[in-house]
Amino acid sequence: MADTLPVEMIVNGRRRAIEVPVNVTLLDLLRDELGLTGTKECCDVGECGACTVLVDGRAVDSCLMLAVEADGAEITTVEGLAADGQLSPLQQAFLDKGASQCGFCTPGQLMAAHALLQENPDPSLPQIQEGLSGNLCRCGCYFQIADAVLAVAQSGQEGGRK
């Protein structure tokens, strides 16, 4: 008999008004209610970053947030990166650099990297490593991921873009 609350949020540019049980995480809402399964569920304790989304422009672990806490917020998930069927420069770089093996961590890595570049369009390698330290990759693509982020930063294609 979980209580529910009406929640309004903008998800990937689209306004959503939903009645949400108060004991559901933002992660579960995105995946199970909104069908946005790009965001991955893995550790559920804020260790791995697979569930990373942007809330009002900031990267957060959506497994550590109740959906009702996102009331009034603007959410961007990995589904919101590509526009008009075109991969974002970051997504393209991940592809080009082989930064995705099994791909399970990739949505979280992309969102964390996207947020990093918004904040710091020209990060150094240590800054990239630190910025992505909340995202684990069991396939061990760390070099390729950092390389992809570096390539996008150097091309100047991501910073400042929403």
Added chain:
Amino acid sequence: MQTFAYLRPSTLAEAVALLEAHAPDARLLAGGTDLIIGLRDGSERPRVVIDVKRVPELCCGIRDDGGTVTIGATTIMADLATSALVRRHFPALAEAAAAVGSAQIRNRATLAGNICNASPAADTAPPLLVYGAVVLAAGQHGARRIPISEFFVNPGVNALARDELVVAIELPVPAVRVGAAHVRRTRRRGHDLASVTLCAGVDETGVTRLAYGSVGPRPVLKIDESGVLADPAASGAARAAVFDKLFAEASPSPRSMRAGPAYRLAMLRVLGSRAVQTAIERLGEERTNG
């Protein structure tokens, strides 16, 4: 996840009244980076969760009140780490905030949450102790100010009464020049809890304040007024004797999975002298800049 009632007060008075009404069965929700985990794994079983993020009195500003910097309870670590005001007056606190968790955690975790959880490993605790922070609490019986050195009681236990919550943390801008540094030891680089977390502050009168956590039930503050630690020319033996005294209380738990007691005690020494050295260097830079 278990069920609970979710309440979202919009004033401090309302938050206090809700807390008073539900106190034993209520938990306050700020950043949620610990609470949500507890709600999911059942280690926390509140009937009521009170989300205080929309209480304007607690909100997330960092203000300079002339001689005092006031940090709202729900200020997140990311904002603390990048605040120009904090970096100017309390750089070791900014350093500690930047070391907490990952970028994702720092975008949710709050300063008040970090201290209220009263984890012995809380990274913001040592700098708050060194800088002499004061916790502003509010409850049914009004407001009170708790020195941070009296705030941490035991793991998970703080000095707040059941119906009290933290409104803000106040930091007095030091009257004399201070150089300070926060350092920590973790099992791996990046996102990890500290096996030792430590802050040293050396001021121009020769007093060294040293605070450390993760090596006992609560973070503690020790003060060296002899001037030995602050003196770069002091002999190794003299410094060791002072460190012996300052670290005498450290009693790391043998049950922790992060590091054994012997290792922690050894690292406490290493980090202590590194932090003091960096603090002295920074004090020197302060002198040349000021």
